[in-house]
Structure formats: structure tokens, C-alpha cells
Amino acid sequence: MTTAKARAQYHHGDLESALILTARKLTKRNGVEHLSLRQVAQEIGVSPSAAYHYFPDRDSLLGALGFSLFEELADYQERELAKISGSGIKAARERFRTLGRTYFEWAVREPHLFNLMFSDFCLIESASQQPREESRAYINLTRALDELLTSGAIDKKMRPYGELLSWSTVHGATSLIVAGHLESENFDAVLDGLEIALGIRK
Amino acid sequence: MTTAKARAQYHHGDLESALILTARKLTKRNGVEHLSLRQVAQEIGVSPSAAYHYFPDRDSLLGALGFSLFEELADYQERELAKISGSGIKAARERFRTLGRTYFEWAVREPHLFNLMFSDFCLIESASQQPREESRAYINLTRALDELLTSGAIDKKMRPYGELLSWSTVHGATSLIVAGHLESENFDAVLDGLEIALGIRK
DNA sequence: CCCTTATCTGAACAATGTACAGATAATAGC
DNA sequence: GCTATTATCTGTACATTGTTCAGATAAGGG
Numbered sequence: 413m414t415t416a417k418a419r420a421q422y423h424h425g426d427l428e429s430a431l432i433l434t435a436r437k438l439t440k441r442n443g444v445e446h447l448s449l450r451q452v453a454q455e456i457g458v459s460p461s462a463a464y465h466y467f468p469d470r471d472s473l474l475g476a477l478g479f480s481l482f483e484e485l486a487d488y489q490e491r492e493l494a495k496i497s498g499s500g501i502k503a504a505r506e507r508f509r510t511l512g513r514t515y516f517e518w519a520v521r522e523p524h525l526f527n528l529m530f531s532d533f534c535l536i537e538s539a540s541q542q543p544r545e546e547s548r549a550y551i552n553l554t555r556a557l558d559e560l561l562t563s564g565a566i567d568k569k570m571r572p573y574g575e576l577l578s579w580s581t582v583h584g585a586t587s588l589i590v591a592g593h594l595e596s597e598n599f600d601a602v603l604d605g606l607e608i609a610l611g612i613r614k
Numbered sequence: 615m616t617t618a619k620a621r622a623q624y625h626h627g628d629l630e631s632a633l634i635l636t637a638r639k640l641t642k643r644n645g646v647e648h649l650s651l652r653q654v655a656q657e658i659g660v661s662p663s664a665a666y667h668y669f670p671d672r673d674s675l676l677g678a679l680g681f682s683l684f685e686e687l688a689d690y691q692e693r694e695l696a697k698i699s700g701s702g703i704k705a706a707r708e709r710f711r712t713l714g715r716t717y718f719e720w721a722v723r724e725p726h727l728f729n730l731m732f733s734d735f736c737l738i739e740s741a742s743q744q745p746r747e748e749s750r751a752y753i754n755l756t757r758a759l760d761e762l763l764t765s766g767a768i769d770k771k772m773r774p775y776g777e778l779l780s781w782s783t784v785h786g787a788t789s790l791i792v793a794g795h796l797e798s799e800n801f802d803a804v805l806d807g808l809e810i811a812l813g814i815r816k
Numbered sequence: 817c818c819c820t821t822a823t824c825t826g827a828a829c830a831a832t833g834t835a836c837a838g839a840t841a842a843t844a845g846c
Numbered sequence: 847g848c849t850a851t852t853a854t855c856t857g858t859a860c861a862t863t864g865t866t867c868a869g870a871t872a873a874g875g876g
Binding site for chain 3: 427459461
């Protein structure tokens, strides 16, 4: 029954969420550069102007969508993390690798949405919302690296570079693959290289 | 005098280059999502339809521009490389770092153009043109890594990961900074971490 | 029950990408 | 040097887009 407003005709009931959700659907399918406000409105069955009561312009809608995607990615990562039990070295290693793997998997599964997240539309949105240190994905990364450190499973002198190096490397490889400049098969090698570099594996 | 066709009125003379060049100018200023074919045509003083004799659509023009930007970046990198003489360990290290630094500098100087290079418009363009191993930037990277290896200035077991890891890391940090998710000040730390990881520095 | 307020519609405007018929200039053959 | 061919560009047209704004419609409080 969702919000129980399915039959609402003139007053939609929850147009703001509907706009973001439909924008998500269409962006996922066609990419951000082909998303039109009018299509979103038509899909919902509402006039084009209706959207302007909730977003000042098309870019703001995309910004809001983009922001929600960061939450979605973090959700996915945490769901996968939850599957790994234990607190030993092996589990710590697995958790670190899971963070990288899920980042990549999510991007490959939803390349258009991934592109939106790191496009100009999300520039001010995410920067003003919160510094990166407070984002859930970043916190999880820090936690995983700390766990590796206390397990003695990471090169101590590399720890200060842990977050920056991991995020940059994983994001870089992912971006290059999504953009078509690198083949998917290379991602595991990058992750291997990163782990060896950090002293997580030999 | 350039191409000496400055006075051409009906037949422009070199419209194809003019289109790319003007597209470059406008994209540099406004970003790829705000580039319109009509503006490009107007800037040149030609009708909107004229462009369609050289490019099947707007996306193709952007693809051609994007492709030329990879050459431009490689040019810049090679110009900077040329300033470093010698064949010792110190020069090898400096060359490696220069490749990373120039990649970043170029992107920060021209964020809109950098975004275009790794957007969907350049997907088929660059993938079909040549595999990455044959691009000049990639060749220069391989050369720098080989030089480090023969100088004994790189961890031997890291060498197989050299290209993938370096490119991913530098591209990732650069992308995150250009997208506003990381502050510029962090780039040097990333490069430091990468060099330590590869065993280039302590 | 009415009146205020939030929500949505409808019509309008300028700008965009693109198609196509025709105009114009360059060039090749004689 | 003239003409026919061809490459190049214009003009007009159309559908679609983002956005604005006056007005219609419904919800909710007095």
C-alpha cells in the first residue's frame, strides 16, 4: 500500500519522492544527459510545472537524486559487510576487500547512476551537506583500515595513506572501467596491487 | 595568418577544425552539458546546419573534441618530461612524479575539458581508435616505470601492478578533486602514498 | 460552511538538436 | 575561358526541452 495515496489525482500526496524515484528510474535507463523533467512528470502523470514546487530547477532534482545514491551505495556496502563475521585478520582483510569490490560492483551495475554521483550536479550538494570524513562510506573505510592496523595486517607506515590511497585507487579504476578506458577484468588486479602496496597481502 | 582563409565567407575553408576549436573554447568555459551546436555555429559565423556536413550529430563533435584532448594532455606531459634531463635514479623518480603531477594539473586547469574526456561521448571514440597500451600517455607511463625498474628504484614485486595502480590512483584522486569530493591539498599526499607503495620512496 | 493556503494545471516563450530542400561557390573537364 | 559537376553552406521547419506565471483545484482550519 506504500503511502496509501495511490488514487490521489490532483494532489499527488508525495510528489517529491515520486519525482526523485522516477528520475532515478529514467536516469538508470537513459543516462543523466538524456533525463528530461517533462518525461519524469509525464511518467508520474503530473504536469511539467508541478516539479517546480519541490525543486527550483532540473539540476536540483538531479542533485537530490545524486545525494540519495550515496546513501544507497553505503547501504549496499553495509549489507555486504554484514555478511562477514568474526574479528580475526582474515575477516578484516575480507571486509577491506568487500568495500572495494562493492564500490566497483555497484558502479558496473548502475553506470549511469554512478556517473551522476560524480557529476557537477552533486558538487555543491554533497560538499555542503557534509565533509567526506562524515559520510558513511568513508567511515566504514576508516573502520576497516583501523581494524587491519590493530590486527597487524597492514603496513604501519602505510596506514596514514590508507583512506586517501584506497579511495583514490578504487574510484579511479572504477571510473576508468565505467568510462570504457579500462576492461573490467583489470579491477581485481588493481585491488590486488593496492592490497600488496598497503601490506595487507604478499 | 593561420590557414590564410580568414576572409572566406560562404566556404569557410576549414570548418571542421573550426568547429572542434570553437567547441573546445565554449566547453572550456561552460562545461560540456551547456555546449550547444548552435552556439558553436554562431561563434564561427556559420549556419547551424553546416556542422552536419562534418559530424553526424552533436555527440560526435564532442567525441572528436575529446579525442583531441588526449593528444593535448600527452603533449603537455611530454613537454614537462623534456625539462628533466639525466638518466639516474633521481631523474627517473622525477619523471614518474611529473607524469602524475601533470595529469592532475591539467585536470585542475581545465576541469570541464577533463570531464569531457571521461564522459560517455568519448567512450566509443577512444576505445575503437586504439587500445590504451598504444596511447602516448600510457606508453610514457610504462617507460617511466621501466626506467625505475632498471634503476632499481622500484619494488620489483610491485612492477607488474605499476601501470594499473598508478593510472587508477592518479586518475581517481584527480577525478574526486575535480568533482569536489576531495580537496586539492590532498593530491600530493596521494602521490606520496603511491610512491611509497611502489617502493619508489621511503 | 467559508476562507486561507498548499498544490497542481495550462498556455506560453525562447532555445535546442536535427532534417531537408535549395542556394552558392569551388573545381574539373573541355 | 566556359560549363557542368560536386562540395559546401543557408533557410526553413519541427518536435522537444527548461522554465515562467496566471489561474484552477483541492485540503484543512476557523
